[in-house]
Amino acid sequence: MKSSVDRDQCHLPPTAYSNDYLKIDQGGFMSQVIAKLQEDHRRMTVLLEVLERETVAFSKGENLNFFMVETILDYIVNFPQRCHHPIENFLLKSLTRRNYEAGAVAAEILNEHEELTNIISRFAKEVEQVKLEEPILRENLVNTVREYKELLLEHMHKEETIFFPAAEQSLIQADWDVIETRMRDKGDPVFGREADREYRALHKVIVDWGGR
Numbered sequence: 446m447k448s449s450v451d452r453d454q455c456h457l458p459p460t461a462y463s464n465d466y467l468k469i470d471q472g473g474f475m476s477q478v479i480a481k482l483q484e485d486h487r488r489m490t491v492l493l494e495v496l497e498r499e500t501v502a503f504s505k506g507e508n509l510n511f512f513m514v515e516t517i518l519d520y521i522v523n524f525p526q527r528c529h530h531p532i533e534n535f536l537l538k539s540l541t542r543r544n545y546e547a548g549a550v551a552a553e554i555l556n557e558h559e560e561l562t563n564i565i566s567r568f569a570k571e572v573e574q575v576k577l578e579e580p581i582l583r584e585n586l587v588n589t590v591r592e593y594k595e596l597l598l599e600h601m602h603k604e605e606t607i608f609f610p611a612a613e614q615s616l617i618q619a620d621w622d623v624i625e626t627r628m629r630d631k632g633d634p635v636f637g638r639e640a641d642r643e644y645r646a647l648h649k650v651i652v653d654w655g656g657r
Contacts, residue, residue: 476621479609485529486601493594500586528641539620540612547611557600564593
């Protein structure tokens with residue numbers, strides 16, 4: 446799905462620069478990078494709730510809100526590819542360099558991205574079938590969204606309990622400095638700033654539409 450936002454541009458959210466955004470746990474300082482990735486997860490969870498609610502209403506006989514559903518699809522498909530997975534991939538390379546075994550485990554987790562992409566692509570095709578008034582069971586959309594939601598929540602949990610802690614334990618400050626500097630650089634070809642800011646605004650609009 447084509448996005449209206451320029452590709453390959455992400456950044457640390459504005460709140461990431463304040464001390465309030467950083468967290469301290471038993472492991473010590475939480476990198477701004479990890480805090481940003483976890484915030485991305487929270488935002489995805491909210492959108493999945495809105496999307497599930499829309500498809501449940503459709504399964505009960507209501508018209509599908511194509512504008513809402515397709516806007517959420519834009520976010521779910523394009524935001525991770527442009528502003529989330531590139532950071533995780535860079536983080537994985539740093540982790541593998543510092544701790545090969547932990548990196549191998551993390552790589553298995555990130556391989557789940559392909560399965561998630563396949564499921565949401567199937568959902569996009571189902572939405573298109575409805576739009577074209579082609580025969581399709583209304584329940585199919587709910588089932589696909591719930592399949593995606595279940596896998597994504599499990600995936601994000603593994604990232605937050607296995608991948609991210611391993612990175613925090615293994616990476617040195619210089620590794621974090623490199624990633625954070627690139628994320629602040631508006632002109633960086635992978636970690637530029639503008640798309641992430643625009644997707645944050647889009648998320649707010651979707652949530653407002655969803656009545657949360």
